[in-house]
Amino acid sequence: MRTFSRWMALAVLVSGPAAYADRNDFQLTKLGNPNRFRSLGSTDLSTNYNPEANGDFRAFARTFAAVMTSANLMPPETLGHAGFAVNAELSVIGLPTLGSEDGQVLLPTESTQTDSLLLPSVHVRKGLPFSLELGARVGWIDRSNMFATTGELKWAVNEGFTWLPDIGVRAHVTQLLGNKDFNLTAAGLDVGVGKQFPLGGMVTLTPYGGIDLVGVAASSDTLDFDQRRQVPTDPNSNPYAGLDNTGIYEQVKLGENINTRFYGGVRFIGGALQLGAEVSLSNQGTLQVANTTTGAVRDRALPAVFAFNTTLGLDF
DSSP: OHHHHHHHHHHHHHHOOOOOOOTTSBOGGGGOBSOSBSSTTOOSBOTTBOTTHHHHHHHHHHHHHHHHTOOOOSOSSOOOTTOEEEEEEEEEEEOOOOOTTTTSOSSOBSSOOOSEEEEEEEEEEEEETTTEEEEEEEEEOTTSSOEEEEEEEEEEEEOSOSSSOEEEEEEEEEEEESOSSEEEEEEEEEEEEEOOEEEETTEEEEEEEEEEEEEEEEEEOOEEOOTTOOOOSOTTSOTTGGGTTEEOOOOBOGGGOEEEEEEEEEEEEETTEEEEEEEEEEEOOEEEEEOTTTOOEEEEEOOOEEEEEEEEEEEO
16 A cells, blocks of 8 residues: 555656646647656657757747847836836747757647747836836736746946936846746846937937847756556556656756847837837857767757837836
């Protein structure tokens, strides 16, 4: 009886509780099992074995980190030490595929991957002394149970001079919440340049642009790649059989995975009303992918992520 109970505990640990998943939630097992053999010491191939599964997980993590960090929607100038702003934002983000040579989608969504994704957000910013500004953003991943939460700190190196542009530096960290079987964090540092132009009275127009360097960190839980697994009724069954055809992806390290994002936009202020629009392009570069069957290593070029962002809010 004790052996059977131990098998049950292992099965629950690996399989996890059942939960409702929407079309844009992720099913990581679609990336394939990184372990070649079914179990330690076995010569049988794992269920759903993919010799480049670790590279696919790394490509997925970097791409979705680019999705989560696709919006800036503020010029480099700060609100001032007494300023406060609340904005509703919407990002429309193009979702790229791996390319025809790979023959599969880049993001392992529950349903077939769509061409674009909506990411509505609420963005709150508070001005601080010494040209500092503190901000927080919470965004919902459309048609999913996931949220992207961001904390940021901006410092205006130069602002408010008549003949000089405003220059700001922003540090930010974004964490994905509501996701299953993996953790994903993006942290970055961006430098922006802009200039505010008065249009009369309390009306201003501010074009801006910048570059953002974003590091990506990700890890996965232990995954069960045998979706037809049944809990045995025989109390004498192998208590460790529930670990067959399971695997965990290699950790994606922050300092080794950097995306470069270029952005540009314009902000309009009329009294307390703020309007803004922005475009951004995240260049993910290439990553090295190892084949666990042949030992070969190849360079994989990751597609860029394009986003169009808008904002509407109040500036007090």
